[in-house]
Amino acid sequence: MSAAPPDTLPAVTLQRPVVAILAGLLLVVALITTSPIAYWLIYALAAVIPISYLWTRHVVRHVRVHRRLRNKWTTVGDVLEEEFELENLSRLPVLVVEIEDHSEVPGYHASVAESLGSRQTKQWRTRGTVARRGMFRLGPADVTVGDPFGLFSAEFRYGRENTIVVYPPISIMADVMIPAGSMVGTSRSSIRTHQVTSDAGGIREFQPGDPLKRIHWLSTARRGQLLVKEFDLEPTASLWIALDLDARVQAGFGDESTEEYGVKIVSSLAYQLIRDNKSVGFLAMGSERFLIQPAKGLKQLWRVLEALAVVQAKGHVPFGEFLSSSAPALGRGVSLVAVTPSAEPTWVVSLVQLAHRSIYPLAIAVDAASFGGAASNAAMDVAAKSAGIGFVGLQKGVAFTAIRPDATAMDREARQRASWPVAAAMA
Secondary structure, X not given: OEEOOOOOOOOEEEOOOHHHHHHHHHHHHHHHHOOHHHHHHHHHHHHHHHHHHHHHHXXXXXXXXXXXXXOOEEEOOOEEEEEEEEEEOOOOOEEEEEEEEOOOOOOOOOOEEEEEOOOOEEEEEEEEEOOOOEEEEEOOEEEEEEOOOOOEEEEEEEOOOEEEEEEOOEEEOOOOOOOXXXXXXOOOOOOEEOOOOOOEEEEEEOOOOOOHHHEOHHHHHHHOOOEEEEEEOOOOOOEEEEEOOEHHHOOEEOOEEHHHHHHHHHHHHHHHHHHOOOOEEEEEXXXXXXXXXXXXXXXXXXXXXXXXXXXXXXXXXXXXXXXXXXXXXXXXXXXXXXXXXOOOOHHXXXXXXXXXXXXXXXXXXXXXXXXXXXXOOHHHHHHHHHOOOEEEEEOOOOOOEEEOOOHHHHHHHHHHHOOOOOOOOOO
16 A cells, blocks of 8 residues: 555644744844844744745655555464555655554554655564454554754645454364264255255256356256256255354453353364364354354355454343244254353253254353353253253363464465455344
8 A cells, every 4th residue: 555645735833832932032132132142043043944844844745655564364363564665755854754553453553753864765564463353444644744953843644544354363172072963974965055065956947146156058058048056955964153242141351251262162163163074154143143154165264254353242132032033044954053151041942942943052151150250151051961952161261272274275265355355244
C-alpha cells in the first residue's frame, strides 16, 4: 500500500507560542532601550519565523509514506511483520518525521520517529508477536513533520487501512473418543446431498441456484438440455462440533477463560478429525449464528479456523435451546460434539432428544468453577452417562500443545485465500 499527502495542504500550526510572546517583549525592550542587540534579535526572529513556516509548508507536501503487510494471515503467537518506506522528495531535509500508528492488533506497535535528508528514502520493518485471535485493523497513521527550529508542524493522515485475520492456535489435546454415526461402512449410500462428494450418484435437470461447476457438459450436449451431477452422501458419517457462546455461562479472563478454552478445543478436534479424513462441520451462536456444513480437507479446516478467529461469547441463547433449534440442520446418523461451560441441565436434555433423532452426541464440559465461575458442570456427568451420553470433563490448566501442521500446504492455501473475505455467519 502507498499513500501521499492529501490534495489540500495540511494546516501548519505554531508549536511554540512563546516565540510570539518573546518577539513582543523584544520589541518593547528595543523601543525603550534602543539597544542594537534587541533590534538584532527582533530581525533574527523576523527572519526565522517565516523561514520555519515556509520550510514546514514545503516539506509536508513532499513526504511520502509506503507500508506493506508481509503476511496477511497469522496465528496467535506468530510474528506480524510490516515493511515501511519513508521518502522525502524535497531538496530540504526533514529533521523529524513522526509516524503515529493507530493499528488495533494487540502486541503490535508501529509508531516511529525518523529524520530524512535531502531526497532521501528510508526503509525498515516492524515486528510484533500477535497475542490474541480476531480480525484487526492495521492503520491509519498520522504523519507529522516540522522545521529545524521546532517552531511549526504540519500533520496529515495516512488513511489507508488493511485488515488482518489472526487465527486461533491449532492445538493437540488428549484423544477424545468420538461416538460413531450410524452410517459408518464401505457400502454406497443412496442418500442425496447438496455437497460435492467422491460419490457421483447420477444426473438430473438443472434447477435455478445450481452451481455451474456441477453441470455435466457431455450429457448436456448429448440430450440438448442442461443437466447437473448429483452426489451421494458419503458412507462415513459426518461430525458436527457445537460451541456454547452464551455470555452468561462464561468465566475467566483472556487466554485463561472458558471462551478461549472452548475455541482451542474446537480447533484441536477439527484439526485431528480432518487430519484423519473425517467430514467435520461447525455451529455456534454468539452475537451472530455460525453454521459451516460438514466437509473434508484442508480448506474445511481453514473455514472452521476463520469462524473461530472471530467468534465471541456474546450470545444470549441458552445452549440447550440452541442445540434443539439446530436439530434440523444436523440431519440424521451424524455425530455431535457439544463444547460448553454451562451448568444448566437443559443442554443435557437437548442432547438426549437429539439422540432420539439418531444423532450420536458427546459432551465436553469445561468446568467454569475452575476459572472462578459460580457454577460447576462436573456433576452433570452422572445425568449424561445415565442417559447414554458420552461425557468428558475438562478444567482450567488442561494441556494444549500448539503446533504448525503442514506449514507448506497451509501457506499455499493462505495465499490463495488472502483476498477472500473472512467466513461470514450463515443463518
